[in-house]
Amino acid sequence: MNKILEDKLNNLKKELKKMGKVAIAYSGGVDSNFLLKVAKDTLGENVVAITINAMMHSSREIKESNNYAKEYGVKQIVYKVDNFNLEEFIDNGPLRCYYCKKFVFTKIKEIASEHNIKYILDGTNLSDLDDYRPGLKALEELNIISPLKDVKLTKDEIRILSKELSINTYNKSAFACLATRIPRDHKITEEKLRMIEEAEDFLQDLGFNQYRVRLHEDLARIEVDKDQINKFYNDEIIEKINLKFKEIGFKYTTLDLNGYKMGSMN
Known part of the structure; x- marks a missing residue:
């Protein structure tokens, strides 16, 4: 592992240790899976994965997230939304992602609060800032922490570190809702x-x-x-x-x- 990546990984672990106990918005994708594994290795039992299962999510992705959470020994809470009838989402306007993220992460915050967890994390990384992501504004408004972005990890670097740490999703295809x-x-x-x-x-x-x-x-x-x-x-x-x-x-x-x-x- 090169020095730059080693430093970024150590900085990530330091940030996690400062928080002590965290909930991770977990999809089972490359980024959230890397974050979950590092958090588990760093904080042990003080990590909970929260997965929202609504109509815009793939059943295959949900099942994969279940399998990885079990493999890591992390408690996963899957919240099923049977009727996702958010009007701004259904209408699919330019701010669809913003309204969707606001709804989803508000629910994740509620679940985390029920488990006495103050810090909610997501897998946003530095590379995500290069794309059109109106949902990032919702994360800021809700005080969601994006530690991968904060320690300046890019998507490619997350894949490299995932491989170094034997995380199977290192070569998983990018997926979106x-x-x-x-x-x-x-x-x-x-x-x-x-x-x-x-x-x-x-x-x-x-x-x-x-x-x-x-x-x-x-x-x-x-x-x-x-x-x-x-x-x-x-x-x-x-x-x-x-x-x-x-x-x-x-x-x-x-x-x-x-x-x-x-x-x-x-």
Whole structure:
């Protein structure tokens, strides 16, 4: 481990020790999983993972978070939101992420308070500041702490440290809430989100690593990493995807030749 990364990791542990007892907003993704493991190694039993399970979340991601929390021996509280009918979220305007984060982290704060935990942490890192993230304002308003950002860890550095610490998510694909697949100002519905989830699960089962299925009315626009676009040269793969997507409910399926790009709906 190089000196710069070692210093950042030590600074992260120092910040965690100062807080003593923390709740982590936990999705099981690269960032929150790294934070959870380091917090567990640093604070032992004084760590709780809080996971919100609402319609914009993937069932596969929730299950993975369950498995990692059990592996680390961390208490995980999963709060199920059966009817996420927040109007500002459903309407999918430019501040959708802000209103969603405000709702979700307000609930996480309530759960943390019930367990006498003062400090709520999330996995925002330095690289997140380069993207359009209106939800970050909600975190600031609610006094959510982002220690990875505070010690200036980037996404790539978190992956490197995760590998050094034998955390399995070091090479996990980037993932975002399913609502990011729907164009702005197009209504978000449970049906649309489940279609997207099923389509993306199918791509993962076919061996694609980084992917998105963007929904445009009755058309599915597939984004994959450019180095995996050549998989579509296979007639069998094309036929499988075409048939499955029609079964899911898409009338048309198209491949974006620009490849996967984070935040391409922004």
